[in-house]
Amino acid sequence: MGRVSIKDIAGKTGVSTATVSLVLNGKDKCGRISEALSEKIRETAKSMNYKPNGFAKALRSGRSETIGLVVADISNPFFAHLAFHIQEHADGYGYSVIITNTNESTEKMEKRVAILKCRQVDGFIVVPTENGNRCIEELHENNIPVVLLDRYFPEMPSHYVGVSNFHASLEATEYLLTLGCRKIALFTYKTTLRHAQERRDGYVAALASRNLYDSRLIKEVNHSTITEDINRSVQELISGQNEIDGIFFTTNTISSIGLKKLREMQVHVPNDIKVICFDKSESFAFSNIPFVQQPIAEMGRQAVDIIVEQIRDRNQSPVHVELKTELIV
């Protein structure tokens, strides 16, 4: 009734478990098992519907063939797609992926990473939270392979896959400028995470070079009060005397909320105001809003490639992959 083990096969075939293991792992040639016996064992294994016990294997080998994926929010389409591609690609290497959420909470991230450590994942792909560096450092200290994804900590050497945020942001802002915008607001998270700062810097660079930079047009929102923050800031900007003519939303979540608020206020995009966003969002299926497209599939693929490489051979010097984005107008 219970699972079929290698012992059952050995019993039925009248050989030792070692022989069965050798054959079933294709090591019968160097273990020199006769072809006839090999065939017989393979057949009984199949007929008994033998499935190797992953834990026994993992316990023995110390490798779980599992990658831990730690993301900020699996219900965010950007991360969901990323997770999808990571899983698909990991599959090709024979790796399973355990996905886990942090909700942008460092505390939760630490807890989840600890759990995955107990489960002996072979490596981590992590979209770190703000202040998550300590947690990542610990993984480094334990010599556990990690790849950071989407975000990174500049002061800490680490494998990383992301996009050229500064350039993407510069390009996006310049696009609004070419449309004739002169007073462009920026919506971004209030965070020390470098990727967010890069996006801000790109925006600043584009405006500053034309003497259009105005710090009052930068709106920082908190993750925990995101909707209220955005609604308030949009309200302020639109009804204030600032007369803005463009907005750059730097993430898909911010875009969704911001666009909804604009609509509620009867501000029409792009007639009344031009908008550009980082990441696509379903919320502008209708308005053909231009956006910065990240190569999600490629990001996932590279992250998996790097982590698998790491697992096979640790202690390689940190790889820093910065992929190009595309401006979709």
Add this chain to the structure above:
Amino acid sequence: MGRVSIKDIAGKTGVSTATVSLVLNGKDKCGRISEALSEKIRETAKSMNYKPNGFAKALRSGRSETIGLVVADISNPFFAHLAFHIQEHADGYGYSVIITNTNESTEKMEKRVAILKCRQVDGFIVVPTENGNRCIEELHENNIPVVLLDRYFPEMPSHYVGVSNFHASLEATEYLLTLGCRKIALFTYKTTLRHAQERRDGYVAALASRNLYDSRLIKEVNHSTITEDINRSVQELISGQNEIDGIFFTTNTISSIGLKKLREMQVHVPNDIKVICFDKSESFAFSNIPFVQQPIAEMGRQAVDIIVEQIRDRNQSPVHVELKTELIV
């Protein structure tokens, strides 16, 4: 350098591994270990930063404290949210969740389930594909706990959590009728999956009772050619002589594509045509389109509760949970 094992603690404390295990599992009382020794062991364990090896535990106990979640597409927000809630709730029970995709392919579903079986997940939560019944039956035969989610196979008794599709659909269609619609089209998948049929049946029932049923207004789309199918059918319906005044899109994916096509054709919702959808979608953040809201968090919670219950005590008679939806207008 390597992991700290129970043996290391035993060595350092000068006791046997049995004692350490007993203490660390809180069985020191019935194993009758002296309080002083217990304390000493707990301290060294902490100071050595001991983390139990999950595989050894799982191998010994036969339980992995892991639930396999098999969904059709993690990048679909409906499933992503479901996955999110399942994970959150499973966490409370100390279970990890391995999420895996099937892309609506039965073949892939079988492969993924097989992989998870090897990893000895304690139970499965599955959003099955069409023709996935054979795969589920096999799990039943192996006496592995399963809960079907969102979809089920009526001929096969099984634990299941879903919504009252027929009633939701009836209600949605009737809502369009109260808005004055008389020629309402239905967009649904061409599938034998019962939940889809229930949605169709609800629509049919609402119209048939008013003698408004017209089979030509039912548009079935294939999963693999969904965009073309929807675009073609929308085109046909709008430009044809059928003069439809309402559309019911029965899933969020179908809604997104259909609404986009309508917009491209310059058909305005709800002025030119009324629309109602199953599930919310970002794509109608702007148009306030009415929709059938499923209790996603509750679905996830119930699925976890049932599977955990099952793992603890198999062979309970199948629980069939049908949750209520809410019409959001």
Add this chain to the structure above:
DNA sequence: ATAATTTAATTAATCGATTTAGCAAAATTT
């Protein structure tokens, strides 16, 4: 015919934790 080599399979240790049965020593009862 004997020694050396090759082939074919097995034994037993191991991974890390759990758990049952059982041994001594101490405490209690008779």
Add this chain to the structure above:
DNA sequence: AAATTTTGCTAAATCGATTAATTAAATTAT
């Protein structure tokens, strides 16, 4: 004082698979 019970701890088997070391048999070489 002897018998019994309780207390405190350990030895060893076990989960399922892998693998180095070893043995036994068959083959080839001398």
